[in-house]
Amino acid sequence: MQSGTDGKIQNLLNEGVSPVHMNTIVVGTLGLDDIETPFRKEKGVLGGSATYAGFAASFFCPVGIVSVMGKDFPKKYLSMLKKRNISLDGIETIGKTFRWAGKYEYTMNEAITVKTELNGLAHFKGNVPEKFQDAEYVFLANIDPSLQSKVLKQLKNPKLVIADTMNFWIKNKKKQLLEVMKNVDVMLMNDAEARMLFDTPSLVKAAKQALSMGPKYVIIKKGEHGSVMFSKNSHFAAPGYPLENVIDPTGAGDSFAGTLLGYISSTKDISNTNIRKAMVYGTAVASYNAEGLSLSKMKNITRKDIEWRVAELKNICCF
């Protein structure tokens, strides 16, 4: 966390640091994204899984981020996160900031990675600060599964571990990913990843196999089609929120996951019923997120806006 930290950034990171231990943490990336949709192109906007997930979780509870950034990471973004009651004490500063370039085709349902520059992220060790180590609610966003495992080993008494992954790790670190899944309560992936990981066209079969690895819940994200949750004895389908204008779906999955984490942490209830509710909250927050570039829409909504969409989603499911 100390290596090569720029003085001014370090001041910002430490300023107003609370000695209070964090009960809810997100481990993932901070990044700068180049986004291309059929309707626009933007360069160097705020991104990263920990950014989206941390921001989303902060609607519900204080949250700490474990991540890495470069010396070039804009200070205004750090200020924005700090104002949200997000602890930055788990952020290391190494080299240059991670950059991701992605594009979306016509239906905007799937991100296609155009380019990845790991930069400082290549040196991220997944060290959890001591005061985060007794966190009970944890989201391991999409990073190298070996690092996800390393993070897990540092946690003293996690009550709920949610983990995400992506096609890159399924292809290149499948064994390590399956190892992580043994120690995870809720495993997230999208539908294409579920099919890829278990080599079956059937999401039901894929989910059953995933459950047999260890997680109590498997949640498959399906973009505009919503999400489905599988446990040993139950199945839940959360509808997608009917968005008229999708501007930028980047981070929708992480906003969903961050909300899941924050909502469950704030309610201290990890029952099946409450996970269903948390998924609907996640759908609502993710829908707002997709309505603006980067975090531009999400940062202007309130808890009341979220409750409004949750009520709409309730009606959307009702028969």
Add this chain to the structure above:
Amino acid sequence: MQSGTDGKIQNLLNEGVSPVHMNTIVVGTLGLDDIETPFRKEKGVLGGSATYAGFAASFFCPVGIVSVMGKDFPKKYLSMLKKRNISLDGIETIGKTFRWAGKYEYTMNEAITVKTELNGLAHFKGNVPEKFQDAEYVFLANIDPSLQSKVLKQLKNPKLVIADTMNFWIKNKKKQLLEVMKNVDVMLMNDAEARMLFDTPSLVKAAKQALSMGPKYVIIKKGEHGSVMFSKNSHFAAPGYPLENVIDPTGAGDSFAGTLLGYISSTKDISNTNIRKAMVYGTAVASYNAEGLSLSKMKNITRKDIEWRVAELKNICCF
């Protein structure tokens, strides 16, 4: 209806014909299909939109089919339909039976037409027998929109008209299709068709445009992701039923539509609430249909099996 009818088939068609007028009718195709999935290949199995939709409707009420078949159409299929309380009095016999060859790729979510042989269907005039003309509940399955319009003009007092279409007509007869939509209560299409018809990636925008053409309800079918219904002031999402083994999705959309028709006709309730319920029944019947080749699974289920899945779907949505 008489042109070129083979004597034996005509006997079968007329045998036991009830003079009772039909209150519920399906207009569409009877056909023989060649099906190719990643897991099997079958030739000449029973197919056609009117077959699937009529069969599905017959779980709920008596139904009449308006269609055309060839002299080669196997008599065992006619017998099977008759046993279901399906009136065949609106079926013409002309030339050879319509044939469709289709295939499904890995996720089996979309049918790709490999070949179409119209045969007798090319001469189908959409004549509605007089005793069907006062039908109140009507499904116009996917046929030439000019024929759909012609059928509508013969109906004396329809209470609920449901219509379906496909990419072929959107591409080649868009104007006629938009004309049909003016006189339809419930317009069905799949997500790709909705995007194509209104040239937008947004299903919400597409649905709004469709509603502005006349229908009170637009239902967009999304295969394994379920279906969504739009009306001017409400939105409903029916989840997909989580199938472990999809054998043959052919006719799932028509089974869904036939159930919608039959359920609404049997309850005589065209309220928003009842249409939502009918969509869930449609999801249940369509899910059974996809579990067997052709109608093989659907013909072995009972109303009780359907109720069972409807109850499961209720739980799947519950939060």
